[in-house]
Amino acid sequence: GQNIDQPTEMTATEGAIVQINCTYQTSGFNGLFWYQQHAGEAPTFLSYNVLDGLEEKGRFSSFLSRSKGYSYLLLKELQMKDSASYLCAVRDQAAGNKLTFGGGTRVLVKP
Amino acid sequence: DAGITQSPRHKVTETGTPVTLRCHQTENHRYMYWYRQDPGHGLRLIHYSYGVKDTDKGEVSDGYSVSRSKTEDFLLTLESATSSQTSVYFCAISERDATDTQYFGPGTRLTVL
Numbered sequence: 001g002q003n004i005d006q007p008t009e010m011t012a013t014e015g016a017i018v019q020i021n022c023t024y025q026t027s028g029f030n031g032l033f034w035y036q037q038h039a040g041e042a043p044t045f046l047s048y049n050v051l052d053g054l055e056e057k058g059r060f061s062s063f064l065s066r067s068k069g070y071s072y073l074l075l076k077e078l079q080m081k082d083s084a085s086y087l088c089a090v091r092d093q094a095a096g097n098k099l100t101f102g103g104g105t106r107v108l109v110k111p
Numbered sequence: 112d113a114g115i116t117q118s119p120r121h122k123v124t125e126t127g128t129p130v131t132l133r134c135h136q137t138e139n140h141r142y143m144y145w146y147r148q149d150p151g152h153g154l155r156l157i158h159y160s161y162g163v164k165d166t167d168k169g170e171v172s173d174g175y176s177v178s179r180s181k182t183e184d185f186l187l188t189l190e191s192a193t194s195s196q197t198s199v200y201f202c203a204i205s206e207r208d209a210t211d212t213q214y215f216g217p218g219t220r221l222t223v224l
Contacts, residue, residue, distance in 0.1 A: 004153075030210070031210070033212070033213075035215075041217070041218075042201060042215040042216060042217050042218055043154070043201070043215045044215070045212055045213075045214060048212060087153065087154065089154075091209075091210070096167075096209060097208070097209035097210050098156055098159070098169065098209065099154075099156070099213060100170075101153040101154040101155070102153055103151060103152065103153040104153055
């Protein structure tokens with residue numbers, strides 16, 4: 001099976017930077033996804049990493065280290081609208097490329 | 112946004128009654144998925160489909176069945192609902208195969224009394 005860990009909750013100030021960590025254990029790693037989910041809404045796709053390194057998309061960046069089983073999502077210049085849950089999901093080739101999700105990290109942005 | 116709708120969006124039902132949730136997509140994507148989301152568990156895969164009439168079980172399939180008679184529709188049925196099936200149900204789609212990014216529908220909140 002798979003094990004995906006991410007912090008339950010984080011608080012940060014508007015304009016600041018927050019880093020959300022995700023660690024995973026899987027037998028056939030084949031990609032890691034980050035989704036954003038506002039309360040009462042659907043998850044929306046943010047980023048995808050399959051090779052080591054940093055992927056940057058505007059204010060959001062995602063990093064992957066396959067050897068360490070580790071990823072982080074970096075949110076820069078935080079805005080109030082970034083208050084949401086952030087879901088880490090790992091695709092496992094040994095499980096037919098199905099996604100396994102972590103429990104999500106709720107980020108609260110304060111003024 | 113991917114063209115995915117779910118119906119109903121909210122439903123309250125009683126233990127022992129059958130319930131069917133519908134996912135409809137206008138993207139002509141091959142793969143469709145049903146997940147449930149519960150506090151402390153994250154999203155968990157119930158069933159998925161890799162084509163018309165082709166379905167397979169996910170992590171938490173007990174008590175659920177699915178059908179896909181058309182590319183655009185994927186139905187999730189609770190044959191006899193139980194209180195443990197109270198949850199938010201999300202449908203997702205991916206274009207060609209399981210390696211493509213999944214896009215989610217708006218969700219259905221189901222309460223079983």
